[in-house]
Amino acid sequence: MKKSPLPLQSAGGSDKKRRQQPHGKEALVKLLRWHFGHAEFRGKQLEAIEAVLSGRDCFCLMPTGGGKSMCYQIPAMARPGIVLVVCPLIALMENQVTALKEKGIAAEYLSSTQTSHAKNKIHEDLDSGKPTLRLLYVTPELIATAGFMSKLTKIYSRGLLNLVAIDEAHCISTWGHDFRPSYRKLSSLRNHFPGIPILALTATAVPKVQNDVIESLGLQRPLVLKSSFNRPNIYYEVRYKDILNDVYADLCNLLKTSGNVCGIIYCLERSACDDLSAYLSNNGISCAAYHAGLNDKLRSSVLDDWISSKTQVVVATVAFGCRGTCGVTELVLSVQDDVRIVCHYNIPKSMESFYQESGRAGRDQLPSRSVLYYGVDDRRKMEFILRNAKSKKSQTSNSQDQLSKKSLDDFTQMVEYCEGSGCRRKKILESFGEQVPASLCNESCDACKHPSLVARNLEEVTNTYATRQRYGFSHIMISRSENMNCQDLSEFWNREDEASCSEEDVSDSDDDNDVVRGLGRSKFQKKSGLNERIDFLQRAEENYYRSKAPDKQANKSDKNAIADALRESSKQRLCDALKQAQQRLVPLGVELKSAASILENQCYEKYGKSGKSFYYSQVASTVRWLSTADSTELTNRVGISNPSTSADKSKQAEQPSPSSPDREQVNVKDEDRDTAIKPQASEAGPVIESSSAQLPPIPSFSDFMNRRRGREKSNDKTQRIAMKNFEKKTRLK
Ligand SMILES: Nc1ncnc2c1ncn2[C@@H]1O[C@H](COP(=O)(O)OP(=O)(O)OP(=O)(O)O)[C@@H](O)[C@H]1O
Numbered sequence: 001m002k003k004s005p006l007p008l009q010s011a012g013g014s015d016k017k018r019r020q021q022p023h024g025k026e027a028l029v030k031l032l033r034w035h036f037g038h039a040e041f042r043g044k045q046l047e048a049i050e051a052v053l054s055g056r057d058c059f060c061l062m063p064t065g066g067g068k069s070m071c072y073q074i075p076a077m078a079r080p081g082i083v084l085v086v087c088p089l090i091a092l093m094e095n096q097v098t099a100l101k102e103k104g105i106a107a108e109y110l111s112s113t114q115t116s117h118a119k120n121k122i123h124e125d126l127d128s129g130k131p132t133l134r135l136l137y138v139t140p141e142l143i144a145t146a147g148f149m150s151k152l153t154k155i156y157s158r159g160l161l162n163l164v165a166i167d168e169a170h171c172i173s174t175w176g177h178d179f180r181p182s183y184r185k186l187s188s189l190r191n192h193f194p195g196i197p198i199l200a201l202t203a204t205a206v207p208k209v210q211n212d213v214i215e216s217l218g219l220q221r222p223l224v225l226k227s228s229f230n231r232p233n234i235y236y237e238v239r240y241k242d243i244l245n246d247v248y249a250d251l252c253n254l255l256k257t258s259g260n261v262c263g264i265i266y267c268l269e270r271s272a273c274d275d276l277s278a279y280l281s282n283n284g285i286s287c288a289a290y291h292a293g294l295n296d297k298l299r300s301s302v303l304d305d306w307i308s309s310k311t312q313v314v315v316a317t318v319a320f321g322c323r324g325t326c327g328v329t330e331l332v333l334s335v336q337d338d339v340r341i342v343c344h345y346n347i348p349k350s351m352e353s354f355y356q357e358s359g360r361a362g363r364d365q366l367p368s369r370s371v372l373y374y375g376v377d378d379r380r381k382m383e384f385i386l387r388n389a390k391s392k393k394s395q396t397s398n399s400q401d402q403l404s405k406k407s408l409d410d411f412t413q414m415v416e417y418c419e420g421s422g423c424r425r426k427k428i429l430e431s432f433g434e435q436v437p438a439s440l441c442n443e444s445c446d447a448c449k450h451p452s453l454v455a456r457n458l459e460e461v462t463n464t465y466a467t468r469q470r471y472g473f474s475h476i477m478i479s480r481s482e483n484m485n486c487q488d489l490s491e492f493w494n495r496e497d498e499a500s501c502s503e504e505d506v507s508d509s510d511d512d513n514d515v516v517r518g519l520g521r522s523k524f525q526k527k528s529g530l531n532e533r534i535d536f537l538q539r540a541e542e543n544y545y546r547s548k549a550p551d552k553q554a555n556k557s558d559k560n561a562i563a564d565a566l567r568e569s570s571k572q573r574l575c576d577a578l579k580q581a582q583q584r585l586v587p588l589g590v591e592l593k594s595a596a597s598i599l600e601n602q603c604y605e606k607y608g609k610s611g612k613s614f615y616y617s618q619v620a621s622t623v624r625w626l627s628t629a630d631s632t633e634l635t636n637r638v639g640i641s642n643p644s645t646s647a648d649k650s651k652q653a654e655q656p657s658p659s660s661p662d663r664e665q666v667n668v669k670d671e672d673r674d675t676a677i678k679p680q681a682s683e684a685g686p687v688i689e690s691s692s693a694q695l696p697p698i699p700s701f702s703d704f705m706n707r708r709r710g711r712e713k714s715n716d717k718t719q720r721i722a723m724k725n726f727e728k729k730t731r732l733k
């Protein structure tokens with residue numbers, strides 16, 4: 001829609017004259033209504049606009065979706081000349097420029113991605129006596145170039161530079177969560193363009209970052225406007241992975257019950273994105289994975305589909321920063337206003353990150369939801385990443401040490417958000433230095449709305465941790481783990497084989513990749529007694545069968561290739577497991593060999609995606625699943641109709657209740673996901689002579705864990721003995 005300019009805009013004259021022009025509230029509201037269709041200014045928008053129109057520097061802190069853009073878009077409409085907007089991402093610039101153009105506002109952006117024809121047109125306009133442009137978006141890198149700086153200086157000296165707006169200004173601070181070195185170059189702007197107001201905008205600045213931003217940009221007597229960080233339209237909730245039967249199913253159900261709404265799920269690892277996205281798709285949710293592992297074309301089509309509502313949910317890696325083309329996810333995802341639900345599948349690294357990411361929900365101010373899935377294993381993984389990031393860079397550098405300590409302190413706030421029983425909203429706001437009464441929440445977080453349920457959950461989580469610790473089932477601890485060492489964390493990313501430490505499985509962050517590379521280099525071989533047992537048992541099973549695999553002689557240069565012989569032995573293994581299932585159940589009415597082939601094929605189909613270790617794990621998980629599946633589940637999975645289903649049912653009534661198919665499917669996934677990021681131990685091992693070799697029965701590990709919980713009081717001693725025996729047996733074998 002093209003609009004004719006409002007009379008207010010046409011005022012020309014000297015710079016001084018223009019600055020003296022009255023911009024009363026009424027006139028500015030008119031501009032807001034005329035150009036943007038909004039009835040009134042929000043929060044501190046008007047104050048910010050009036051400040052910059054009067055020529056004053058301004059630091060503007062507004063929550064995500066608070067309407068910061070309006071603070072420089074209205075001044076651009078209020079007088080002729082150019083508003084220069086510095087923006088960290090091309091995608092964001094593109095998005096804003098397109099939206100402004102649709103409103104008939106003359107806006108452009110300059111970036112390396114444009115054709116020289118497009119760039120030339122913009123430069124011609126800038127060089128003309130009367131530029132038509134109102135808003136020019138640029139990257140901080142462009143500002144740093146001598147050529148663009150001299151162009152800007154010319155525009156300034158012709159009195160055509162109205163305002164310099166620096167969006168996402170926290171990127172200038174090394175204390176911020178998105179530090180971007182090129183933002184440092186913006187510090188020269190204040191001296192270069194005296195008299196031109198600079199407007200710094202951010203949503204995520206803790207006091208230290210705020211001061212750093214103001215100082216780094218050299219803002220002079222700025223008007224500091226801080227809005228509350230409160231996002232009253234977001235309902236906050238934490239769900240506890242460690243007490244949920246099935247996290248994937250819970251998440252799927254949550255999305256289904258939320259209706260056909262636009263959502264984002266943040267994961268720490270790419271493999272988790274792919275896996276979760278596949279699960280949700282298979283369960284009827286329209287969704288797609290979005291991470292730096294996709295090629296540009298696919299990534300932009302995923303984003304387009306999501307923005308145009310063709311896809312309901314995007315499962316994205318967490319952005320750890322906005323360097324280069326990596327780590328941009330979080331900001332790119334900010335283009336959508338009507339996101340109704342944001343889920344964190346893993347705990348974020350800081351309250352700032354959490355606030356920014358969860359804040360992608362409800363930018364249109366309508367009721368929305370943030371759900372964080374918290375698991376203690378995730379917490380430990382993140383602690384390890386943060387701690388390792390320190391040692392990676394410089395163990396001797398004080399500042400680096402401080403930075404890492406800060407990261408861990410920041411993370412502690414996040415842990416307290418999850419592990420505490422008090423109001424979530426209050427915790428968020430307090431972490432940004434805002435003291436608010438708990439009544440502010442108005443029951444819009446789970447802790448305020450369902451306090452007894454949250455208390456019960458926390459108690460259950462605590463008990464689960466305590467039990468696990470007692471029996472060495474996990475490394476889980478509820479207390480802060482300041483003194484934890486790397487050895488404690490050795491279960492993350494199996495550290496025995498650096499060659500298999502896949503970068504594909506980590507998030508987009510440069511830092512993360514470095515950390516994982518570091519992990520790959522680490523040799524955390526020592527076991528910490530009981531605490532390693534669960535992990536050991538799981539891997540013992542995998543290693544046993546891997547050592548039996550006849551692909552030892554396979555071409556070493558193609559470590560990931562799966563030899564036919566290996567496939568055959570896997571089929572045999574599955575066939576044996578099917579036989580055992582047949583003994584447990586009534587005759588299945590399926591041809592065992594073809595059923596084994598179907599199951600093996602299902603495992604093989606997924607192998608291409610994640611490598612051989614994934615295939616091993618798939619087969620092992622399927623064997624485990626076969627040890628508990630009932631005949632209906634079995635026939636459903638192998639896709640053969642079973643004439644004896646009703647007979648089975650009566651037999652099943654006498655059997656101990658098997659796990660539900662969903663649960664088992666998810667267990668398979670959980671295990672695979674873990675295994676997929678774990679390098680495997682030595683490839684060497686005896687070759688199976690004959691595919692009909694007798695293989696020992698495999699206990700269902702997850703089943704064992706679940707049953708153990710129920711029987712722990714009466715059975716704990718017996719189970720410990722059983723575990724020891726199993727461990728011994730496995731070693732012997
Ligand atoms: N005064 C207003 N009245 C109603 N809606 C508004 C107003 N100002 C801005 N908005 C709308 O609010 C939404 C968010 O605005 P904007 O993108 O500027 O937020 P932001 O503060 O920059 O958020 P972020 O930190 O995520 O970048 C947009 O849809 C915008 O049109």
Ligand SMILES: [Mg+2]
Nearest residue numbers: 065068069167
């Ligand atoms: Mg913005």
